[in-house]
Amino acid sequence: MILQYLTGEFEHEVNNTRKLLQAVPEKDLGYKPSAVSWTMGELAQHIATIYYWYVGTLTKDVYDLATDHLERGDTNDIQATLALFENNVEKARAALATLTEEKLLENWTMKAGEKVLLGPMPRGIVSRGFLFNHIYHHRGELIVYLRATGNKVPGLYGPTYEQSGKM
Template sequence: MIRNLEDFLTVWQHESDSTLKVLEALTDMSLQQRVSEDSRTLGTLAWHLVISIDEMIGRTGLEFSATPHETPQPLTAKEMVEAYRQSSDSIVKAIKEQWTNESLLEEQDMYGELWTVATVLQTLIYHQIHHRGQMTILMRQAGLSVPGMYGPSKDEWLAFGEEAPE
């Protein structure tokens, strides 16, 4: 629960770092991986996380510089990493400069409903977690190592010379 700006900034630091670890593990070739013919590719999911920062936080009235929601998906994983890093850094800087704890109680129109800014921020975090989970499945299918986010991943346990816990 986001009760104050520090709550968000602390959680966002961990979650955005985790998203960057996932994005940095992608290869250009892996961006085409998909579960089925009618599902999103790994690249589409990755780009969705990048442009969702602008799309969601842009509805709150915060003034920041992020990759616009309409921006076409780049061809390389490196471009996605840089776009995500810049967008994430931009909202953190803007939040610190423009908002107070009272800003979290302001209501904004989100998809035809009134949400508090705190709810928007919490939803942004959950959105990142949700799509990272989808991405890690596609990463395994593509033969990529999956980074740990809330502790070591199976790949990291094996790299430590340990047996991965069940």
């Protein structure tokens, strides 16, 4: 039952993420709110990249980032980021299709070489925190970037302020 909910949420939120990434204008990809922040292009690409991590998280017991390489493309090309997103969504969808309720209970670990970054912890907890919630967190940041640069924010869970006509 939990797996059905995760899959349904995944599909719903993929559409929301797509709307948000499509709202990122090429002209503002270099914007960053502070010296230590990512640019808007880097943040958008990071969101697209998280979908790639579904594969290592859902299909491997130990996911070693040191041995996993993803060609991401140019952070100053929103079309490349959108293509990366669509490609990674398909990979994530395929990984989700291999998941079982039992696998959600199995321990999972993330490493970078010999260094343990996350875990061991049940894959179901990792799926919520490292995958789903991680995307939501960064989407919230991207919304702030869009507003700070005067861009419209698409409605993800209903109309936004801009869409309400109260401006």
